[in-house]
Amino acid sequence: MTAEAAHKEFDLPRDFAQWLDPYPLLAEMRAESPVHRARLRGKVDVWVITGYDECVAALNDARFSADLEAAPRITAGLPPERRRNVLMESLLASDPPDHSRMRGIVAKAFTARRVAELAPRVREIVDELLDAFAADGEGDLVEGLALPLPIAVICELLGVPFARERFRYWSVGLAMPPADGATLERADAARAEMIEFFTEQMALKRAEPGDDLLSALVTAHANEHVSDDELVGLAIMLFLSGHETTLCFLANAVVALLTHPEQLAALRADPSLIPRAVDELLRYDGPVARGVARFTLEDVPIGGTVIPRGEMVVVAIGAANRDPARYPDPDVLDIHRENNPQIGFGHGIHYCLGAALARLEIVTALEALLRRFPDLALAVPVADLPRRPGMLRGLASVPVTFTPERPR
Template identity: 50%
Template sequence: MSDPPVLLPYADPAFVANPFPLYRQLREEGPVRRALIAGGLEAWLVTRYEDALAALSDSRLSSDVRDAADTRLQQQLPATERESLLGTMLRSDPPDHTRLRRLVSKAFTARRVAAMRPRIQALTDGLLDAVVPTGRADLVADFALPLPVTVISEMLGVPVDDRHDFQHWTDRMVMRGAEPPDPAAVEEAWRHMHGYVTGLIQAKRAHPLDDLLSALITARDEDRQLTEPELVAMVFLLLAAGYITTVNLIAGGIATLLDHPDQLDLLRADPGLLPGAVEELLRYDGPVSPGIARFAREDVEIAGVAIPRGATVLIASAIADRDPARFPDPELLDITRKDNPHLAFGHGIHYCLGAPLARLEGQIAIGTALRRLPGLALAVPRAELPWRPGGLRGPQALPVTFTPGEKADPAPLG
């Protein structure tokens, strides 16, 4: 393909707020397009659903960034712990991926997650109790962020009071925009995070409890299924991945519903639509955008386009999930949509381990917010909402107003 790469303009606030017109254009122009993505990196975008679905299960496409020809991808990771971070299950392939995922998969089964419903509901009501009398809130800082941070902290056995620190360090490490990340800032954030996680592990070794972190330490110390660097990297991954996309699902989902008052009213009238509504919000404007990176182990062909070995392949789930060849009326938000096999959680062996937990948190958080915040509306014009600039999509703040209310109504919605 001789066409120059198309620029995804992350420096343009209008694109960051609404990338979908350009996404649609790219999908219509061809199934695979070279593009300059966040941080000025070049990638091959896979834009159509069937091709994206196949690519997510293609063993010729690696999750290991060490297979990438562009060394800048590795250089964006903190040098001191690069090897261990590259060895997380997010960035590894079998057999290491199989071994690492097996260690934590039992904590995220649908059955175990379902048992967490009462606690998640209680946390949700507690956060809303703090704002319902006031009639206004930032639904990111006051609600969508602390809820999943608290849930994953409790699962791991991490002091919830520390959440602000590790959330700040994580943001410094994973935020992407038009410019490459500052290596010094990434290194500094990782030094803080590494020291924090190391201290947690030492404390848990001395006083183990019935939590996921204690179980991982046992797997390291007694069963020898983890190395010490893998243990540190695993804890970081679970802390970061355990909240960052769910924040965007909750806040982005509420923002989307406020943009579609007919769908919001429909959901308020029939709370039984919540599970399907969350799936449709994930399809329509999910928390990962434009998609999931893979790296060609060899020369490959996708949809008739030759892609060289070492190339970064961005499987653009956010573009594919609006492919009219798979979804009728894909630009329409329809919370009653029945056939909805979206790719927001990926596909294949790397399908999101935390999907059951994210779904449950999204259903409880969005449903309870709609029930307990009557008259919910944006406090600023939609165009003034700040959005995350690249890779992870969602509002950075969601200022709203609503009719002041009373403290917790114990009857859950959803």
């Protein structure tokens, strides 16, 4: 089938990831074809890959670039600062050899040992956050846990001061899709402030390095071929990816369990299942539901379709993770599911470097919630939960009730 062959064209609205249930539309798209045209936000023509095998193939194929500059049709008309800025120097928006060089630097600093050493502190942070509202019998799991937990952890990992409201403003500003001028201006302001902040922090680490990830990156910077812009881009990427996706995933996971009481009961009966459940919860309703963007460096045949050079491609993670060709009963949440190679953390060279840290935080938080609040329940119907604005699939608030804890 050629790129010009007729397909039904789907429209992916700006708020698509925040629908109560976006998966029927993804299923309809996948049933039509694993690869076809769509219109993003009503104005951007893109290609969408929805089949599991096709998504994995695209994420492993060097002809699908992460660099926006590979798609001049998409970048035409954008001012230079929006076509190329410090965030474009990060791992998320680069290809080999630059990607390989920078990933190697981060991998040397962001080790399994460093993550494992954080485990006791993560448990302390979770319990401190739950202590703050445990005696109330009610609380908001986003404001009380899902938002501050990953911010506090990534700040400790990086070795930077914790500033909850400032970090919240930055992450929302940069996670919103560029739908209008006001959103772009907010993103520009957030990006400028983050660049200034991390530039100052790196200067402090050069003067007085510590046992933290940012100091390790600064040390690597002195020994490796990496520019100042690349170093700042790496720091910002670690900050954003280290908390925004975890925030959304934790809220989604708790709501999924509270709306599937039989699965929740199984976890309460056997908490050792929680690590396996994390994979299933990520497959079932992960934060990157819409997918990740790639850009074709040449004409690429995939899924019976040829995608022309210079096109924007959305690799629809949410569709792949519910592909019936890969998963029996894909719309069923099953924490006992075996052979579950979900791609919620990505695949190939762009596989999430922070996956181990995210798992540690989610597992620790779920263990504490199940242990401390045996009758945890949603305080409002799931349809009334407000969605978090932005490109990730997440919730702005998750009000819950439970039997109050006695002061310890």
